[in-house]
Amino acid sequence: MASVKSKAGANNESSPYRESARAGAGSPSLVAGAASLSLNSSRAYALEDFDTIATVGTGTFGRVFLVRDKKSRGFFALKAMKIPDVIRLKQEQHVHNEKEVLTEVNHPFLIKLFWTHHDERFLYMLMDYVPGGELFSYLRSRGRFSNGTGLFYTSEIVCAIEYLHARNIVYRDLKPENILLDHDGHIRLTDFGFAKKLSDRTWTLCGTPEYLAPEVIQSKGHGRAVDWWALGVLIFEMLAGYPPFFDDNPFGIYQKILAGKLEFPRHLDFYVKDLIKKFLVIDRARRLGNMKNGADDVKRHRWFKTVDWDAVPMRRLKPPIVPKVSHEGDTSNFDVYPEDEWKKEPPVPPKDLEIFKNF
Template identity: 50%
Template sequence: VYSFKDNSHLYIALEFASGGEMFTHLRSVGKYPEDQTRFYAAQVTLAFEYLHYLNILYRDLKPENILFSADGYLKITDFGFAKVVRDRTYTLCGTPEYIAPEIILSRGYNKSVDYWALGVLIYEMAAGFPPFYADQPIQIYEKIVQGKFKFPSHFSAELKDLIRNLLQTDLTKRYGNLKNGTKDIKYQKWFATTNWIAIFEKRVKPVHVPKADRDHFEKYDEKPLSNSATELYPSEFENF
């Protein structure tokens, strides 16, 4: 939200997402029903649509990096791997279960990797586990490159179709990476009941509104901060 400093410390103030991580909540409930999965997937799709408009690749989508606000809507956090890319980039980064095949094969990649990760996230939200998993990262990578996975029996036909088109190893066929951009995702049958403008304006009632537990604030023992009489890091923060 903002930042400031004194002679001894640098302070960064962040928005408080009181609902915690999606990872923790998803593990506690096991999996999400499709309507809840769709609600969250729509928000991530809109976030990627905006980031890619700015030529920013996110590259680290996973439940651990998605937070719940007090109103039940999502916030994507941890932009440590985010990068402005106007053509291609080649860095190997991300979480093994969510890495796209073109990253593993070092062929260069663009925004397509975020839509692959979106497919993995949608699968994991609806199933309770990712489509590609194994004991060792190299085994996960082999499965990803092959692009072979199985659907749980409770997945609807429309959900399966969307995931197949997102977890498409052929970049010329992957949703989000085609000439229609995110329209291929937003107008796919699984999203037929989604009001995208209402989601954007937060007019859709969330399926889950987190109950904020503020007990740890009461128990936290604040330590007094000492401040130096002179600036300790003048060169490091010369232009701050």
Template identity: 50%
Template sequence: MDVDAPPIIPLEIRRPTGTYRLSDFDIHRTLGTGSFGRVHLVRSKHNLRFYAIKVLSKEKIVRMKQVSHTRNEQMMLQAVQHPFIINLWGTFQDSTNLYMVMDFVPGGELFTLLRRSNRFPDPVAKFYAAEVALALNYLHNLDIIYRDLKPENILLNFDGHIKIADFGFAKYCNNTAWTLCGTPDYLAPEIIGNARYNKSVDWYALGVLIYEMLSGLPPFHEPDASPVVLYEKIAQGPTCIRWPAFNTNATDLILKFMERDPSKRYGNLRHGAGDVFAHPWFREVDWERLKNREITAPYLPRISGAGDASAFEKYPEDNIATAAYGVSSADEFGDMFPDFEYTSHGL
């Protein structure tokens, strides 16, 4: 659904973005695929650094009514600069596609590590949860609601610290929102109830994430069940969760995050994120050292060198699609993405 109005966002652009064109890069391989296109590992011909370029089909974005989400993603990423959030270096467009030049984060998805590990020991889950909490607090202080927290959107950098990626559902929100969007297992009850909601839906999702990291699956997960069954359980709340033998402080924090009533939810009370940082489960976390990446990560990705993308799944390369990148043709959608620089000429 793309019912939010076109973005008018009073956010300061914090990141100076460069001017790029496709001819600045050599495309190496596909890192991921999605509804609108692909993410490629590329190497700059100028500074020889590796980047990830997200290529999005304008025609598909328009057809699936995702124009404002796409523009929001670009604006949000230009407005943020945080050690645990992916960097957007620049954007451009040609006749058929939009291009977003971002960090290449070589450690792959937290999801992959979690599936390989089955579940994380308490200190490991706490490390990743603490870094996510710092990133969410930063976004919320800018009045940005993230709305898509899940292990697939948390990438691991070469040093094992996180980078939150995929801001397609992020939105400037200084009050409330009401669009139904996100990943079913991670949706707060007020979202599925079509009620107005605020930034506290991100804290709810962090509760789901902590549970999934500690147990291996989200709390309401039902294999092969319809979303209706899942939504009924979410609406019912944590009373129908089966609890493994977690650390009691972890269970307490999950319950405080997954509180059905947003006005009683941790992160949304009078002290805001202060309550989260002061919770007993995080007692031994040195938040300042963590933010400065001075604490060694529990898992260091095995990376053979710059440009090693072995942590990412292998995808069949669509050479026909990449051959069409940058080809000049009629463009009926160019004016719908005014913030993406037009560099189709002289590619």
């Protein structure tokens, strides 16, 4: 339930579980190695505590496995990342950022991290398994969502973003592939490889081309406002079935984003068009969500007039899609991946391992 993407520059990989394990590792030899710590759990784990059931995501330098705790019989997602690939792709800082952010957060709409670990070949992150699959899959199968369905997902995402921003965390990778549905149909944001704790601005070019804010493309330094821009893109894609800025190559996409020209399908609700326009404002000082009242300005927008904002984080809104999940370890909502043995990686030299000594 994490993603394993190349974090160098803008990347456009497919999906959280699909790219899971932001690094790559073959069936991790479940062998205990160095540093382990317990995060959102009172228990310290070891790799031998788990049986590997299936691969539920792959990516540039990792995999996400569904694993089962031999003692409790509970299911988890284990993200395994190949250390040599993390280093080759210069993703060391992103991996550390992901751990730092996930260690700090606890929210019903965010993935939970229970344990991190490394041995001489791989980095591991143990997270909760979210069996409903990616929002991306449901959007592609339906073509587009109704106004009410888009409103439900947007409301839950607004609460997740508000929570992160209150902790000075910018997410930077909002897209349908990184939104999982739990067995009841509520959202969980996953793949925090681009997330970062901000002191001021950051300059790294990262994200998915169609979702990048203008200030990221222009390398002006960016902050939390990029998440509100991405939300505007996401709402458009959910309700139209395609993103507002697309082209055959990233450069063409960037040109369209900077031109800022929006063409709405005719069926879109008047208020949602107004909301999208207010998110997709090139001047971030005037972008909804990034002004003095922050997320409160967003919540007060007319499109949300029927939403009881106190009920949203309590998971009291009725989900429009309830995934078909037969049991906690059901993998039917994810793609099937060949369970090939990963190439046996040579152990990483001690000087390289030193980078991850606190992981």
